[in-house]
Amino acid sequence: MIGLDLDGTLLNEKKEISSYSRDVIKRALDAGVIVLVATGRPWMGIPEELRGFPGMRYALTSNGARIIDRDENKVLKEQLLSVELAKKALEICGKYDTLQEVYFNGQGYAPNDKKEVVERYHHNPNMWEYIRTTRIWVDDIYDFTVKENKGLDKIQALFADMSERMTAWDELSRVDGLALVGSLGYNIEINAAGVNKGTGLVELGKLLGIRREEIMACGDGDNDTEMLREAGFGVAMANGEEQVKNAADYITESNEEDGVARAIEKFVLGGGERIC
Numbered sequence: 001m002i003g004l005d006l007d008g009t010l011l012n013e014k015k016e017i018s019s020y021s022r023d024v025i026k027r028a029l030d031a032g033v034i035v036l037v038a039t040g041r042p043w044m045g046i047p048e049e050l051r052g053f054p055g056m057r058y059a060l061t062s063n064g065a066r067i068i069d070r071d072e073n074k075v076l077k078e079q080l081l082s083v084e085l086a087k088k089a090l091e092i093c094g095k096y097d098t099l100q101e102v103y104f105n106g107q108g109y110a111p112n113d114k115k116e117v118v119e120r121y122h123h124n125p126n127m128w129e130y131i132r133t134t135r136i137w138v139d140d141i142y143d144f145t146v147k148e149n150k151g152l153d154k155i156q157a158l159f160a161d162m163s164e165r166m167t168a169w170d171e172l173s174r175v176d177g178l179a180l181v182g183s184l185g186y187n188i189e190i191n192a193a194g195v196n197k198g199t200g201l202v203e204l205g206k207l208l209g210i211r212r213e214e215i216m217a218c219g220d221g222d223n224d225t226e227m228l229r230e231a232g233f234g235v236a237m238a239n240g241e242e243q244v245k246n247a248a249d250y251i252t253e254s255n256e257e258d259g260v261a262r263a264i265e266k267f268v269l270g271g272g273e274r275i276c
Contacts, residue, residue, distance in 0.1 A: 002035045004035065007221070024260075025053070033268060038060040038227060040063045041062070058076075060200045063179075068106070080151025082151060085178060097120075097159065098168075099117075101156045109138050123186055165187075176193075202215065202231075215232045218237070218259075225243055238254040
């Protein structure tokens with residue numbers, strides 16, 4: 001099994017998947033290897049091409065809070081953030097200049113008053129249209145969460161000011177029951193304690209009868225660190241953060257150089273030590 005992060009890993013800087021990477025993934029699937037997206041994004045935030053990619057049956061979303069079987073249209077595993085913890089997190093982040101998002105049932109929601117100023121909070125221009133087109137925009141994110149009154153996949157807060165991000169992180173870290181990562185450097189992703197891509201990938205492997213040693217994972221950001229540690233073979237991107245590279249067994253080329261596809265060819269499809 002191969003778990004693939006998206007942003008900074010499988011996708012290039014334009015948030016696209018190359019024809020070469022597409023072909024290598026198809027070859028791996030045809031060889032009987034399970035290939036899945038392992039992302040911090042909600043299900044509806046995954047590019048449509050990958051949601052419908054032939055043979056790509058499973059998806060690990062929201063940092064592992066929700067693991068989906070697309071073909072059976074069901075959730076195999078979920079570990080949700082309680083409403084009470086979500087309210088505390090939103091109250092803390094709401095004190096700062098942030099764009100706050102909540103993810104319910106694989107869909108992201110964001111506040112209407114931030115829709116036209118996404119650029120203030122998302123520092124990557126290639127993400128601006130993605131945010132505007134994949135979120136459902138609501139009047140008040142806190143009130144919406146209270147009215148939904150059910151467990152959340154994840155909360156994300158995007159910060160305009162990095163010193164405020166640091167202060168908010170410190171406050172959030174003192175709330176029992178939260179797991180924090182910040183894959184973009186200017187965001188905070190908030191899950192229920194114990195949620196991460198690594199445990200999610202290994203749990204899916206157990207459900208499918210796949211040993212940890214038969215799992216390869218590729219990533220670049222801090223929310224990928226545990227996944228690379230937990231997988232039998234962790235692959236970091238050349239553009240990855242240092243802590244991710246330190247957790248990896250192998251460093252491949254960058255996401256602009258099809259590093260994922262090259263690692264799959266080398267270690268899964270032949271040309272190197274086979275791990276799957």
